[in-house]
Amino acid sequence: MNDFTSLITGGCGGIGKSIVEKLLKRGDNVVVFDCLSVESEQVKDLKKLDVFYFQVDISNVESIKNAFSKLFDFFKSQNRFLDLLVNNAGVIRDNFAIRMTEQDWDFVLDVNLKGTFFCAQQAIKHMMKNKKGYIINLSSVVSHSGNPGQANYAASKAGINALTKTLAQEYSGRNILINAIAPGFIKTAMTERLSKEIKEFALSRIGLKRFGDPSDVANLIEFLSSGKADYITGQIIDLNGGMF
Numbered sequence: 001m002n003d004f005t006s007l008i009t010g011g012c013g014g015i016g017k018s019i020v021e022k023l024l025k026r027g028d029n030v031v032v033f034d035c036l037s038v039e040s041e042q043v044k045d046l047k048k049l050d051v052f053y054f055q056v057d058i059s060n061v062e063s064i065k066n067a068f069s070k071l072f073d074f075f076k077s078q079n080r081f082l083d084l085l086v087n088n089a090g091v092i093r094d095n096f097a098i099r100m101t102e103q104d105w106d107f108v109l110d111v112n113l114k115g116t117f118f119c120a121q122q123a124i125k126h127m128m129k130n131k132k133g134y135i136i137n138l139s140s141v142v143s144h145s146g147n148p149g150q151a152n153y154a155a156s157k158a159g160i161n162a163l164t165k166t167l168a169q170e171y172s173g174r175n176i177l178i179n180a181i182a183p184g185f186i187k188t189a190m191t192e193r194l195s196k197e198i199k200e201f202a203l204s205r206i207g208l209k210r211f212g213d214p215s216d217v218a219n220l221i222e223f224l225s226s227g228k229a230d231y232i233t234g235q236i237i238d239l240n241g242g243m244f
């Protein structure tokens with residue numbers, strides 16, 4: 001085990017679990033925030049992997065503050081710091097704009113954008129004391145292109161891009177490197193739910209003619225936080241197999 005500590009939100013999901021496995025393999029101490037109950041099969045599975053698990057609803061700022069406060073108290077007792085935050089938790093609630101309800105809008109914006117911001121805020125305050133850190137936010141290809149049926153999701157991810165650039169400008173001077181990854185179509189439960197027609201349409205737009213794997217995202221996160229990419233900050237890095 002190395003001295004590097006990483007926190008992944010949404011670590012029980014398809015991409016999140018792959019990131020957790022990759023960083024554990026690197027030797028990181030890994031912490032996961034996810035909204036799933038400790039009784040759920042996904043969390044029981046995850047706990048077999050030697051991670052610290054916190055049940056946190058990242059759409060709720062109090063829930064975020066409580067979890068970070070407990071985590072940082074624990075770190076203090078161990079003389080340890082948070083090195084990497086991956087803001088990965090995300091949700092969809094698709095509908096055409098004329099049918100989209102306020103609940104659909106708020107649900108997606110609260111988890112994806114508000115949750116990302118307030119987790120970053122807690123991490124930055126802490127990382128400033130340690131004078132270094134990495135934050136990587138999960139955006140999406142639709143943050144650039146938009147996507148019919150995803151006004152709420154596309155807006156939340158475009159917001160993450162602007163947030164990433166803003167935070168990078170505020171905190172790169174403190175040696176906190178903040179980037180976003182904008183994946184295209186990655187095979188997970190989130191995309192499994194889409195109809196056959198949407199999947200076929202998506203595939204027809206991908207240059208490499210295949211969907212991405214969660215490990216493609218995990219590999220990029222490993223690189224961005226490896227020390228070999230320390231002149232990269234404030235960037236939205238596309239990871240989409242050539243999807244435009």
Ligand SMILES: NC(=O)c1ccc[n+]([C@@H]2O[C@H](COP(=O)([O-])OP(=O)(O)OC[C@H]3O[C@@H](n4cnc5c(N)ncnc54)[C@H](O)[C@@H]3O)[C@@H](O)[C@H]2O)c1
Nearest residue numbers: 010012013014015034035057058089090140185186188190
């Ligand atoms: N799968 C793709 O093709 C794709 C493409 C582009 C971007 N992304 C982004 O990648 C990230 C991960 O996607 P995925 O496909 O692994 O999704 P997923 O649905 O498999 O996993 C999402 C995880 O987030 C957790 N979560 C949801 N709401 C939460 C909340 N309020 N508080 C804490 N945790 C919460 C879920 O419990 C789950 O474990 C998301 O931000 C998503 O928008 C995915």
